[in-house]
Amino acid sequence: MEYLNPVPGQKFIDCTLGGGGYSKAILDKISDNGKVLAIDMDNLAIENAKLNFKTEIENKRLILVQDNFKNLSEIIKENFDAGTKFNGIVFDLGLSSAQLQDRSRGFSFQSVEAPLNMAFNQDATISANIIINKYSEDKLIKIFKDYGEEKNARQVASEIIKARKESPIETVGQLLLIINKVIKRHGASKIHPATKIFQALRIAVNDELENLKQVLPQALELLIDGGSIIIVSFHSLEDRIVKQFFKNESRDCICSPICPACRCNHKARLKILTSKVIKPTDEEISTNPRARSARLRVAQFRN
Numbered sequence: 001m002e003y004l005n006p007v008p009g010q011k012f013i014d015c016t017l018g019g020g021g022y023s024k025a026i027l028d029k030i031s032d033n034g035k036v037l038a039i040d041m042d043n044l045a046i047e048n049a050k051l052n053f054k055t056e057i058e059n060k061r062l063i064l065v066q067d068n069f070k071n072l073s074e075i076i077k078e079n080f081d082a083g084t085k086f087n088g089i090v091f092d093l094g095l096s097s098a099q100l101q102d103r104s105r106g107f108s109f110q111s112v113e114a115p116l117n118m119a120f121n122q123d124a125t126i127s128a129n130i131i132i133n134k135y136s137e138d139k140l141i142k143i144f145k146d147y148g149e150e151k152n153a154r155q156v157a158s159e160i161i162k163a164r165k166e167s168p169i170e171t172v173g174q175l176l177l178i179i180n181k182v183i184k185r186h187g188a189s190k191i192h193p194a195t196k197i198f199q200a201l202r203i204a205v206n207d208e209l210e211n212l213k214q215v216l217p218q219a220l221e222l223l224i225d226g227g228s229i230i231i232v233s234f235h236s237l238e239d240r241i242v243k244q245f246f247k248n249e250s251r252d253c254i255c256s257p258i259c260p261a262c263r264c265n266h267k268a269r270l271k272i273l274t275s276k277v278i279k280p281t282d283e284e285i286s287t288n289p290r291a292r293s294a295r296l297r298v299a300q301f302r303n
């Protein structure tokens with residue numbers, strides 16, 4: 001909020017509505033003449049917000065859209081006058097606490113009976129079940145390596161192929177048993193041995209890295225001069241994409257260093273405000289352990 005600094009009358013986009021915490025904090029500051037557009041792929045997030053923000057929706061201070069944020073330019077065209085610009089755009093990536101706790105979604109290790117779904121969007125045509133039971137061994141290895149940086153990717157994929165020849169792998173519990181055969185918990189580590197495999201599956205099901213790559217350039221087109229883009233990511237793969245994008249967009253020339261003269265004519269459009277990524281304090285982690293891997297980066301649009 002310090003970086004966003006909303007004041008009455010301003011307009012913001014919350015690309016990841018979730019439980020609505022960010023949208024609410026902004027709405028509280030922008031008074032009756034300000035506006036928030038809040039987007040989420042998850043129908044439940046939208047339906048909850050309809051109940052929690054009745055007045056703000058009636059007063060047209062909050063506009064809710066169920067969609068993938070990778071379609072941001074289209075969403076704006078459909079909901080705002082041409083040329084509308086925003087004071088700030090926020091992303092709080094990944095999954096919400098409600099999704100993690102929802103026993104029917106398969107995101108949590110605790111819900112062993114849950115089906116292997118892991119889609120943010122209820123209408124998704126892909127699920128963790130399809131990936132686990134239908135994808136080739138090579139494709140599984142690639143997903144576990146690329147999206148989980150899991151060093152036992154090959155062995156886990158091989159165990160999955162063996163197990164699914166016997167019977168389909170349908171639940172979180174069945175998948176955990178297979179992963180536990182290969183990856184053992186280290187000492188008193190609080191990190192669950194299946195963390196990286198679950199992260200990889202979730203990223204693959206929701207195409208999370210591609211969505212982020214697609215939305216970042218669209219977001220810049222929507223900011224006023226001096227407007228902020230604020231991104232909280234939860235793993236190094238996302239953070240790397242954000243860091244690289246900010247770096248490129250804050251440089252006037254992005255030609256290869258071996259190029260004798262600039263040929264790209266690229267102009268810097270961002271000023272990075274967080275030269276070092278911001279991490280939660282120990283105090284914040286103790287009150288909210290889920291924040292432990294959060295990484296915040298902020299940049300300001302310069303026209």
Ligand SMILES: C[S@@+](CC[C@H](N)C(=O)[O-])C[C@H]1O[C@@H](n2cnc3c(N)ncnc32)[C@H](O)[C@@H]1O
Nearest residue numbers: 016018019020021022040041068069092095096
């Ligand atoms: C970490 S939660 C956001 C929590 C929120 N800031 C709050 O205050 O409660 C992330 C949300 O983003 C949504 N989401 C993730 N990727 C998305 C995408 N590509 N398009 C739209 N929503 C997405 C998820 O469904 C989830 O509800």
